[in-house]
Amino acid sequence: MPSYEVGETFELDRGPVTTVQLVMYAGASGDFNRIHYDLPFAQEAGLGGVIAHGMLTMGFAGQLLTNWAGPRAFVKAISARFVSSVRPGDTVRLRGTVTAIEPVAGASIVSVDFTGAVQDREVISGAAKMAFPA
Amino acid sequence: MTLSGRDSQATTEIDRSLVGSASEPFVVEVEKGAIRRFAEAIGDPDPRYRDRTAAQAAGFPDIIAPPTFPVTFRSPEEPVWTRYLDRRRILAGGQSFEYVRPIRCGERLVCRVHFVAVEEKSGRSGRMEFLHQEIRGATEGGEPVFVHRRTTVYRAARVEKRQ
Numbered sequence: 564m565p566s567y568e569v570g571e572t573f574e575l576d577r578g579p580v581t582t583v584q585l586v587m588y589a590g591a592s593g594d595f596n597r598i599h600y601d602l603p604f605a606q607e608a609g610l611g612g613v614i615a616h617g618m619l620t621m622g623f624a625g626q627l628l629t630n631w632a633g634p635r636a637f638v639k640a641i642s643a644r645f646v647s648s649v650r651p652g653d654t655v656r657l658r659g660t661v662t663a664i665e666p667v668a669g670a671s672i673v674s675v676d677f678t679g680a681v682q683d684r685e686v687i688s689g690a691a692k693m694a695f696p697a
Numbered sequence: 698m699t700l701s702g703r704d705s706q707a708t709t710e711i712d713r714s715l716v717g718s719a720s721e722p723f724v725v726e727v728e729k730g731a732i733r734r735f736a737e738a739i740g741d742p743d744p745r746y747r748d749r750t751a752a753q754a755a756g757f758p759d760i761i762a763p764p765t766f767p768v769t770f771r772s773p774e775e776p777v778w779t780r781y782l783d784r785r786r787i788l789a790g791g792q793s794f795e796y797v798r799p800i801r802c803g804e805r806l807v808c809r810v811h812f813v814a815v816e817e818k819s820g821r822s823g824r825m826e827f828l829h830q831e832i833r834g835a836t837e838g839g840e841p842v843f844v845h846r847r848t849t850v851y852r853a854a855r856v857e858k859r860q
Binding site: 577584587588590591592593594596597598604607608609616617618619621622623625626628629630634635637638639640641642643644645696 | 731763764765785786791796
């Protein structure tokens with residue numbers, strides 16, 4: 564079991580996001596909204612170009628957590644809010660902070676707050692609970 | 698139907714009379730290839746999403762799915778409360794997933810989509826509606842596995858059309 568303490572932080576960089584990745588995500592997730600890969604459609608929607616699926620960025624956040632927590636832990640809960648858009652070419656820097664640790668029936672539940680930013684612009688923020696077995 | 702196709706009779710506004718409804722239950726078979734393709738799409742090399750031996754070495758009975766995997770669980774027919782909405786006006790607002798345990802390869806999950814609420818808010822870019830849905834998944838024996846809550850932002854229709 565990795566050691567962890569309240570206030571500990573961890574990071575993961577993901578990107579640059581590519582249009583190919585958005586097409587792969589559309590196929591794998593079944594979300595075929597054209598704002599994610601069809602430039603004229605996205606422009607007509609007033610978005611100034613294609614934008615990444617918010618859920619792709621949340622997928623990066625899941626990886627931030629599981630990478631840090633190690634293979635025996637699992638995500639008990641994760642929630643996120645999409646603050647601004649991620650576009651092809653962007654690299655997202657994700658950062659997690661441990662906010663609480665509670666023992667539950669021999670296991671530990673570790674609470675984490677996380678954010679993701681493209682340069683100085685926040686794109687996602689959220690919270691999670693990781694379950695570590697005894 | 699295709700995602701861009703719409704019944705010309707239908708309104709593209711949210712029908713509030715449908716709040717509180719739920720879809721028919723549908724069964725999702727959690728397939729190894731679907732988990733692997735999803736992990737590849739998010740660019741996560743975690744071996745627990747691909748290799749049973751690695752998953753078992755970590756204490757799980759089989760390959761597990763990434764935490765955001767339930768986004769792939771779609772009812773065979775899109776629920777009527779989102780079916781006619783204009784895709785150009787839809788943005789993801791927020792999502793959450795809660796687990797009793799990770800989803801496993803090979804299991805069959807009985808899922809239902811619930812239309813929980815609609816809220817109206819005014820933002821920088823005008824009026825927006827927030828549509829709250831919940832997808833609950835359980836084993837065929839009725840043991841709950843996950844709850845996926847999603848908020849969809851529905852932007853107001855554009856007044857002028859740029860060409």
